[in-house]
Amino acid sequence: MRLSLHIGWYAIRDVARNRWGLLYTAFFLVVTVGLFQLQAQSAKVAVSLMSICLFLIPLVSSLFGTIYFYNSREFVELVLTQPVNRRTVYFGMFCGLGASLVAGFILGVGLPYLFFMTISQEQLLSLLLLLAVGSFLTVIFLAISFLLATILDDRGKGLAAILGVWLFTALVYDGLVMLATMAFSDYPLETPLLIAVVTNPIDLARVTLLVQTDWAALMGYTGAVFNRFFGTSLGVSIAVVALCLWIVTPVLIGLRQFRHKDL
Amino acid sequence: MTRRPPSYRAGQSDRQGGFFRHIAGVLTLVCLIIGSKSTVAAVITVQPGGAIQTLSEALLLAMPGDTVHVESGTYIESNLRVVKPLALIGNGWPVVDAAGRGPIFEVTAANVVISGFELRGVPVSFVKEHAAILLSETENCDIRDNRFVDNFFAVYLAHSKRCRIIRNSIVGSATELTSAGNGVHMWYCRDIAVQDNQIHGQRDGIYLEFVTHSTISGNDSSDNLRYGLHFMFSDSCRYEKNRFARNGAGVAVMYTSQVDMLENTFEDSWGGASYGLLLKDIRDSRVLGNVITRNSVGIYLEGSDRIVIEANQFHANGWAIKIMANCVGSKVTGNDFIDNSFQVATNSRQSFSEFDGNYWSTYHGYDLDRDGFGDMPYRPVSLYSLIVESEPATMVLIRSLLVDLLNLAERIMPTLTPEALADTKPRMKPIS
Secondary structure, three states, X not given: OHHHHHHHHHHHHHHHHOHHHHHHHHHHHHHHHHHHHHOOOHHHHHHHHHHHHHHHHHHHHHHHHHHHHHHOHHHHHHHHOXXXXXXXXXXXXXXXXXXXXXXXXXXXXXXXXXXXXXXXXXXXHHHHHHXXXXXXXXXXXXXXXXXXXXXXXXXXXXXXXXXXXXHHHHHHHHHHHHHHHHHOOOOOOHHHHHHHHHHOHHHHHHHHHHHHXXXXXXXXXXXXXXXXXXXXXHHHHHHHHHHHHHHHHHHHHHHHHHHOOOO | OOOOOOOOOOOOOHHHHHHHXXXXXXXXXXXXXXXXXXXXXXXXXXXXXXXXXXXXXXXHHOOOOOEXXXXXXXXXXXXXXXXOOOEEEEOOOOEEEOOOOOOOEEEOOOOOXXXXXXXXXXXXXXXXXXXXXXXXXXXXOEEEOOEEEOOOEEEEEEOOEOXXXXXXXXXXXXXXXXXXXXXXXXEEEEOOEEEOOEEEOOOOOEXXXXXXXXXXXXXXXXXXXXXXXXXXXXXXXXXXXXXXXXXXXXXEEEEEEOOEEEOOEEEOXXXXXXXXXXXXXXXXXXXXXXXXXXXXEEEEEEOOEOOEEEOOEEEOOOEEEEEOOOOOOOEEEOOEEEOOOEEEEOOOOOOOOEEEOOEEOOOOOOOOOOOOEOOOOEOOOOHHHHHHHHOHHHHHHOOOHHHHHHHHHHHHOOOOOOOOOOEOXXXXXXXX
């Protein structure tokens, strides 16, 4: 465990020294500040920020994770010549990178909020939710990228695969949902749609954020169904469990692969 | 006593003139009351423990034109028939409780004033429309400054004219539509003024059917089960500066022509069949200067012709305007559309209405000639809003990347969205 922390700490320092990690934080800083400058109402800032987060966080953290994993290959080989458990190394790297990306995101978005607005309780709640959901997305896509990078030795293939995963979850999946909805429009679709939304991390993140911003109430029947689901503790628990599963599953599979891998 | 006409400086307003006339009138009345020993316009006092202890007794004794003062206390009375022109004045909020036995006041005489009472306990009936105050076939009555608590119907006007319902507070505790009555209910009336009332927890806050030439102003009709204002077959009416909030289904105006809706606030009508303002089969009406905020649908127009929608603010609604293709000749000009999930939705590729000079927070055009209007037309109906219109369940995809891309593609190359429904002069800045 201590070793794991040690490696994690190394990864954090590595990212901090790395320009890209800082750039990531700086990007969110600039975007959030810019949104506040352009728009007076913080409600609208939250909506714009939400779109940006849902689009960028999965993309950046999956690409970043893959590239980092490939780049630290020599370091990993070096460390593994020592009497160190493979699980420790993998876990340490994952935690370190995850912590630094999450910290970057939270700082980038949170600081301008603290700076620009006098926070009411409601706004604080929506900000915290955005930060929580963003952090979940970061870690989820990091886990998937580590998994893919472990399975695929070829850097090009790995990048292509993770881009494919991103494209599928961010775009293609929704397209399929839309087509399915149209094809089966004669049937009651609320439950299948709920399942479809819970299954895709990006959709789940989006709907969780939307339900909190009054949207559900405005949106008539479908919205009401979703509001009732996500409004209950059962719904929230299912959502959180689904998000956690999206982290745990790829990490466990990745670990297994990594332990049996011929480096 | 000689009565001189009140002199006033030239240039003073009519209102002040009216005020002086009013004072003079009151003086004359006072002189008459004091000067004459006859029983004309006597004052009768009802008081617990006094000479006259019940309202029904007072109503029997009173002569036309008398004033009945009711001192504070609780009076368990119902079915009080007011058949003479009387002024019923409560002092210190006397409570008249029907105790579940029936209606309270049934006014059939003209020139009746009822003011200063707390009326409660009129029971729900599935056969009769019991009301705390029923005005039937009467005219020129005043219902002022009363409190209505937990009644079936509060004020019910039938076949009456020139009545004023002013500054009443009407609070119901209705929970089911079938067993709830309306706050102010008007049926076959004309020239009624409903002003500055607070109406909560009824079925419909204010209900008008076959009412003409009436004014509904300054009321707050909120938290009612169905409509804040329900309006049918009521031509040439006007409602202004009212607030309608959190009503089950918002405000409905149906089967009517020549209605003016001015400077009202429509807020927080949420739900699948809930509208800030529902216009169905309306003709030649005006919707001006209203603020329409956080409703599922801001304004819904169906079968409505020649409606002018101007200088309103649509803010944070699910849909700002839903306009069905059976609406002809409407004009939507000079409004602000800000932060609505969908600005405009329709059900056809054709449009017979005109959109002009509005501000749209989602407009991405430019203004090279600096005249304050964008150089490219704005099409407020997005492709996604069409998809949602045909498949409401696709609503779950709102604000997803897919939807953004679809809308972008459609904007660049419109193939499905109504070509004609476009604002040719979109404003660059909000008007208000």
